[in-house]
Structure formats: C-alpha cells, structure tokens
Amino acid sequence: MTNEHDLETSVREALQQVSKLTPATPDLAERLIANASSGRTAVVPLRLARRFTIPLLAAAACIVVIVAVVLGGEFAADRSVDPPAVIQPTPTVASPTGGPSSAAASAAHSTSASSTSNGSAQTEGQGASPVRQLPPATGAPDGFRAAAVNFMDSKTGWALGDAQCATGTKTSCPALIRTEDGGASWHRLTIPDGLSSATVGCGAAPCVDRVTFADERIGYLWGRTSMLVTTDGGASWKPISVSRALFDVSVVGDRTVRVHLDDEGTGNSAPSMTVDSGPIGSTAFTAMTIAAAGRPLAYESVTPAGRTAVYATGFDSSSKDTSPDPQIFRTTDGIRWEPILVGERCPKGSVGARDGSLIFDCIDYLRVLTAGSKSLGPPRPVTVAKGLTQRVELAQSATEIAVVAEGSDDLGRTVSSWYRTVDGGVSWRPPVKFPDAFPIQQSVVTTAGGLFGISTDKAALQFSLDGGATWQSRPF
Amino acid sequence: MSVGIRGDVFAEFVRQHTRSLFSTAFLLTGSRERAEDLLQETLTALYPQWHRVEAADQPLSYVRRALTNRFLNSRRSAGREVIAWDVPESWDGVDVAERVAASRTVWQLLGELAERQRAAVVLRYFHDLSDEEIAQDIGCRRGTARSLISRGLAAMRASLDDRTADRPDLGAQR
Numbered sequence: 024m025t026n027e028h029d030l031e032t033s034v035r036e037a038l039q040q041v042s043k044l045t046p047a048t049p050d051l052a053e054r055l056i057a058n059a060s061s062g063r064t065a066v067v068p069l070r071l072a073r074r075f076t077i078p079l080l081a082a083a084a085c086i087v088v089i090v091a092v093v094l095g096g097e098f099a100a101d102r103s104v105d106p107p108a109v110i111q112p113t114p115t116v117a118s119p120t121g122g123p124s125s126a127a128a129s130a131a132h133s134t135s136a137s138s139t140s141n142g143s144a145q146t147e148g149q150g151a152s153p154v155r156q157l158p159p160a161t162g163a164p165d166g167f168r169a170a171a172v173n174f175m176d177s178k179t180g181w182a183l184g185d186a187q188c189a190t191g192t193k194t195s196c197p198a199l200i201r202t203e204d205g206g207a208s209w210h211r212l213t214i215p216d217g218l219s220s221a222t223v224g225c226g227a228a229p230c231v232d233r234v235t236f237a238d239e240r241i242g243y244l245w246g247r248t249s250m251l252v253t254t255d256g257g258a259s260w261k262p263i264s265v266s267r268a269l270f271d272v273s274v275v276g277d278r279t280v281r282v283h284l285d286d287e288g289t290g291n292s293a294p295s296m297t298v299d300s301g302p303i304g305s306t307a308f309t310a311m312t313i314a315a316a317g318r319p320l321a322y323e324s325v326t327p328a329g330r331t332a333v334y335a336t337g338f339d340s341s342s343k344d345t346s347p348d349p350q351i352f353r354t355t356d357g358i359r360w361e362p363i364l365v366g367e368r369c370p371k372g373s374v375g376a377r378d379g380s381l382i383f384d385c386i387d388y389l390r391v392l393t394a395g396s397k398s399l400g401p402p403r404p405v406t407v408a409k410g411l412t413q414r415v416e417l418a419q420s421a422t423e424i425a426v427v428a429e430g431s432d433d434l435g436r437t438v439s440s441w442y443r444t445v446d447g448g449v450s451w452r453p454p455v456k457f458p459d460a461f462p463i464q465q466s467v468v469t470t471a472g473g474l475f476g477i478s479t480d481k482a483a484l485q486f487s488l489d490g491g492a493t494w495q496s497r498p499f
Numbered sequence: 500m501s502v503g504i505r506g507d508v509f510a511e512f513v514r515q516h517t518r519s520l521f522s523t524a525f526l527l528t529g530s531r532e533r534a535e536d537l538l539q540e541t542l543t544a545l546y547p548q549w550h551r552v553e554a555a556d557q558p559l560s561y562v563r564r565a566l567t568n569r570f571l572n573s574r575r576s577a578g579r580e581v582i583a584w585d586v587p588e589s590w591d592g593v594d595v596a597e598r599v600a601a602s603r604t605v606w607q608l609l610g611e612l613a614e615r616q617r618a619a620v621v622l623r624y625f626h627d628l629s630d631e632e633i634a635q636d637i638g639c640r641r642g643t644a645r646s647l648i649s650r651g652l653a654a655m656r657a658s659l660d661d662r663t664a665d666r667p668d669l670g671a672q673r
Contacts, residue, residue, distance in 0.1 A: 042522040412572055
C-alpha cells in the first residue's frame, strides 16, 4: 500500500482472501433451504433441528391425540354451534429487505380511500394499483425502449433510447423522440450515425444515455464519455469534448453545468469530482472551483435544483477528519460558487427542488435549505410504515416533497409507497401504495404540473399529473 | 408459502449460490454467525415469492440486493453497536507473508467503516459493480454511492495513517 491506487488493490485482495479463507460451511445450503421452507428466520443447524424438533413434534402429536380422545365428545357436540369463520387480519409490513423489484403485494389486502389534507382521494389499499394503463403511444419507432426522459413541462418532452434499426430486424439503434402532448404521440428526431446503443450499454464510444434540453432548440445528448449539442431543436448536432468521465449535465440560468468523475482507477483519491460550465449551446466550458478560507476544497457532491440553482458540497481533502460536516455552496449563475453554510452530513445526500431549494435526506428526517436562504430548516421526521426503507424521491419546492418507501411485508412480498408532504415535512399525506416496487426505473423528472419517469422494463412512460396521487403508464 | 413456489428451483438456486451470497454476507457483517443469519433471513423473506426472483433479469443480483438492503436496515434498526469483527482463523497465527498481513489490516479497517460505506466498498471491490448498480443495491443516488466509496476509502486511508504513526512496524505493510 505505497500509494493511493494500491489501497484499492489491497482492498480487492483482502476481500478475495477473506472470502476464500471463510467459506460457507458445507451444510449451509441445506440448512438454508430447510429453514427457509419452514419459515425460520435464523439459521438452525440441521442436526440440532433433528435432535430437538422431531422429538418435540412427536410429543406434541401424542398430546394432541390424547386430548382429542378425551375431549372428542365435547368437540363433536359443539360443532353444531360453531361460529362463522373469522377473517384473519391481513399481514402487516414488518420485515424489510428493501429488495429489488417486485412481488405483488397482496390481492388479499383491502383497498380503501382516504381523504387527504386537500380533500382529494388517494388509494391506500394494496389490491388496486394506482398505476392506470393507457393505450400505446403513436409515432415512436418499433421496439423503442427508453434510457432517459426529459420534460420541459407537462406536454413537451424528449425520450432517448433504442429502437429497431429497421422494421423486422433485431438490431437496436439509438433513437431520440419528442412529444408535445405529454407522451400520447411522439416523433423521431435525427441524431448522428455511429452512436452506441444507449439502453444496452455503452460499449464502443461515442455512447449517449441521457438527454437534457435547455429549451425547445438547445439540448444535449450525453453519456459517460460523449456529449453532443443541438441548437436547432435536433436538426443538427455538434460534438463536445469530454476529457473526464461525465456524470451529470444540468442547466442553471443561461449556462450549462457539467459534473465529471474520475475513472474507477483513482476512486479513492479525494478530489474525485470536477465541475465546469459554459453558455447554453456552447461547446466551450470553464472549470468551477470551490474554496473555503482561501483553501481549495474537493467536491463531494453536486446537486442541481431546478434551473435556478446548483448546489455543491465540499471538503478539505487534506483533513484527517473523514466525516466533517459538509461546506455547502450554491451557484445561481453557473459561474461563481457562493458559500452558504456548513450543513449536516446526511447519509442519503440531498435532492434539489425545482424552485431552487435543497432537501437533505437524512433517512428518518429531512431538512430544507430554501432557495435564497442561508439557514437550514429544522429536522422534519419522515415517518413511513415500519420496516420500509425510504428515500426522498423528488421535490417540487421547499414545501412539496415526495418520499418513496420500499421493503417487504411479512411474507417477503415487495411493497412500496409514495409519501408526500406539502408543508415541508411538517405533516404527511396518507401514502399511495403500490402493489409492487416503485414502478419507475430512474429518478422522476419533475416539471410544472407533471412527474415523468420510465417503467422498469423501459418500454413505457410513467407519469403523474396530480403530484403522485395517481399514476399512468403509456407504452411507447 | 403457497404462492406458486417451486421448491426444487429454490433449492437449486440456494445450492448454486450459497457460497457467493455467504461471502457477501460475511464481508458485510464480519461474522460467520451474523452472515448466516442475514442470508437466512433474506432467503426466508424471498421464498414465498420465489417466482419473482426467477423472473428477474439477474436472480443472483436480485437476491444480493435484498441481502444488502436487509443488512443496512437491520443495522439501522439495531442502532450502532460494537460488534466483534471475525478474523479468518488462518490469519490468527504469525503470518509473515506481506500480502496477507496487508489484507489482514485492510480487513480490520473495513470493519471500522460505517455500514453504508462498507456495503458500497464491498459491492465495488468484491463484486465490481458500477456506481449505478451500487446505488440501486443500497437505495441511494449514483453520486451518493460514489461518495460512499470515496469516503470509505479515505477513512481507511486515514485510519491506516494513524496506525502507522502509532506502530511504525505497520509501515512495512504499506
């Protein structure tokens, strides 16, 4: 471990060695199988199970037989007045795994409607999905599967993905489509030849898998190592130099802000992130740096907040304190960072709101930094159903925030819920429950009046026009 | 337990992947007993809906993700407690191999990380997952996953520096 790179190598070697030196015991698989199928949640050695469980079961069986013989007459006499069968209560959510997709949660669960603080009805039951299926859209190329969507408002948006290169073929080609009616119909825009497939994965460069439009004319297609810009609504595209791995592209004011990450090989070097910006539509970018007390800081995170602000947190890479509270900066012009405050270190980072506010996701609570403010709001508890793992999914403003909570119920079925506050976390509306994992693959795109995302199979646009109370799914 | 479970398929999966999943669980928990229980809890929770696992693009990734989340959730609900960090038995004796000594140190440093940092480091350096995959597995954003790894390694580096300052003999491992 003579240098930074060696630490990564050493970690790899250590993990491999530990794994080899601590193998699973030979009978572990069989114990896991036996215990899982019997519902036991802790590993019980088979031999112990056999030693104690079988005699106990035998003894219990004997007792049951004896009791039945002795009391049989009474039971027989009582059968004629047996009460009606009692409906068992539905299982409660208590055993989280936060697992990946799916598991139909309970057709057995009841469905009920409750009144929210603004009087609208929300579906609370697990049986009915709040996702309404719509007829397929028109105009999208055959076999289109989206990698990313970007919407300006509830009507105008773009989707970047793959489609069949020609009708009837199995080969996929990148495709960019645009809608002006909220996804009911699409038309295809021209993009340069030679781009790699966006949804299959970026193999050969150039590859793009994200789309960001500043307005109807100026937009970017970008991926880890490539970036293209159009200034004529997609009629033509120009390449933009990408010297470091591209992580994010956002628009603030009249500038475009790019976030870069180092390659994997230098992952443990502290200043792993850089930021630059340039006029919207330009191919030239200038580095942006953050500093405190005259000393340059390393970027720890960069978070766009609508089109009015970008936030950055930084830390002193030479400090021995590895978990200092982050210094928070804000830019509203895409040129200069303004130090705002020293914030709280929250495990899940922060989410930018459309109005330029910043929401800190501290798991059990959130804190709001309102646009233009230099002070952090008080902690606001985020209370979700027991056992679910929550994350702040999006924020429309400092007050209108949504949390997705996912986990498993007692039977291991994946469940998810959408929690929403309209007063900055002071109170929360009844959750909208999904009979499955949250159905959107990537972060929800927020616009004025609409929330947009991609279905987990990438084949449909999922959207909500009522703040997430109900959702609609329309295949491309 | 009766939602179309195909016990043979479940058993086949468990037999095939127990070794890999146990390794992940051990690297996360640092204890054989806790690793076995974590794996058991995960499989027990998934068993009733195993057809969902089968339907996943990558069933092993699906289960590993559930396992990682269960680890993080259980650690969270249990609060921060001091746990014993097992050292593989063959490392207990006097081992003169420098690489083994270095790995032993790294392993101990890993045990000092916060759970989420450790999970991110294990997923990156044991499973070679991308930022996006790690973010999905532990339920955070890409940037946060990247930050967890970076800060985890920085913490290990700082701790290593402190140990070296206290015990110059450890410098040989560096």
